[in-house]
Amino acid sequence: MSDNRLSTDAEVASPAFIDKDNVEGDHAAASIRAAMINRPRQELYDFWRDFTNLPSFTENVKEVEILDAKRSQWTIAGPAGADIDLVSEITEDIPGERVAWRSSEGSDVDHEGWIEFRDNAFGRGTEVRIFVSYDPPAGAIGKVVAKVLQREPRIQARRELRRFKQLMETGEVSTSKAPDAAPRASRHF
């Protein structure tokens, strides 16, 4: 056997696609996920770029307040009913293509993310890739946050990208939450 093994030369953004969406690096927990969305690239970028839209499809972001052109205040539902506050700052903004952001100092959690929009070369819509990471702070609250968030980025990137796709393609987010969306036998809630 030769030592010169042929390496991957396909364009793969991360080990996401070969190692359970985990991304190695400086973060406690991070993930990349990709989805094809059957809508125009600019429309997707515009919706995402307005961070006040985040609560309409994310599971945990309850409220977003725009502070200035780059900064916004996010209220995230944390463990045991406690809210996690973070101030997010846009670090890169290429209209129609890419948005990157990171939490500023003093936030309850170090969070970093980016999203990229590319036209699919074969007319299947827009390729959307999202990266999210978390580094919980030290201390007691950090431990609780870590417990919830350490295993989260993977699940979160996956679910939030799915919800974003649902909302953009269909105009709504699919749900089967009991009782209104899907009733169940009452004693089993």
Place this chain on the structure above:
Amino acid sequence: MRALTWHGKHNVQVDTVPDPQIVNPRDAIIRITATAICGSDLHLYDSMIPGMSNGDILGHEFMGVVEEVGPANTTLKRGDRVVVPFVIACGKCFFCDHKMPAACDNSNPAEKADASEIAYGYAMTGAFGYSHLTGGYAGGQAEYARVPYSDYGPIVIPEGIEDERVLFLSDIFPTGWMAAENAQIQPGDTVAIWGCGPVGLFAIKSAILQGAGRVIAIDHHPRRLELAKQNGAEVLNYHEVKVREALMEMTAGIGPDSCIDAVGMEAHGFSPDNIVDAIKQETKILGTDRPHVLRETIMAVRKGGTVSVPGVYGGFADKWPIGAFMEKGLTLKTGQTHVQNYLPQLLQLILDGKIDTTDLISHRLPLEQAAEGYKNFKENQNEWTKVVLKPG
């Protein structure tokens, strides 16, 4: 409202549950006028499908009257009579655009889609009243149901045609029709169909309408074989004859051009392979289905022929005859039914009187007696060929 709910293996009961609400703009609430128990509901009853939760409302074959529609729904209005496809599909994604609504990317809620992505590599599409793998949506064996994306799936039924004649557009008629289509029938072909349950019977009817010269149906329940015969099939009782030898003889050594497995993961019979599979299946750990019929179709079909599988499988198949499959150059086609694709065409066949859609109904029960319906449909398959439930 009242609804049939699942509480574990062989344990279903009619409970009082909250009424469903409009929660999304494209939703509709349907007041159900007729619903049915499906053979695939028996896989849930037997606890063979993972991802069920205590208290789930079952039922994916239903129709009724639109009570209320969400603000973004411009195709349905209050008072419309509709049949609802068991597959929930958005009508907007790549798959819906490409006539594959049963592969819809969006109808399985994000938090439910993880499980099937892990189990099957990709998330499954949403469906009514089935496992949480397919979205955990409440089913239609109830007085009311919430229908998501209701501007895409449900078909409006003209007045003056009884519920029973159109009810099976929800699943088993399109499922039998697609099974026949997947069998790639050419005029004059011989088609062998395993299982004379509701899907098998609709596959027989459909195969004949699609030009099959000869349909051979296989089962062991005399009443089900009789229904197959009435629908134009020649029948084989596998308790009396060796099926493969009989098919070989009947086709003078060529074999059937297509075989349809309308049985799926819980095949009956005491062949050695099936007994071993049944033991493995009972462990619940190995995820083994009982693909006895699938093996038999692959062995029986002629060289270069097609095997079509409407029967439900959920796990893994041991002793898959890959050698026969490859060396004979077979085609295998399967999948959950793309119900939405077929509805206008199949409704027209019913309206034109080209197909009898009611001859398989053996029992009509009030919804309150649904548990009795399940028990008998499971234990007394000879006489209980199809159960229709009437809420209210």
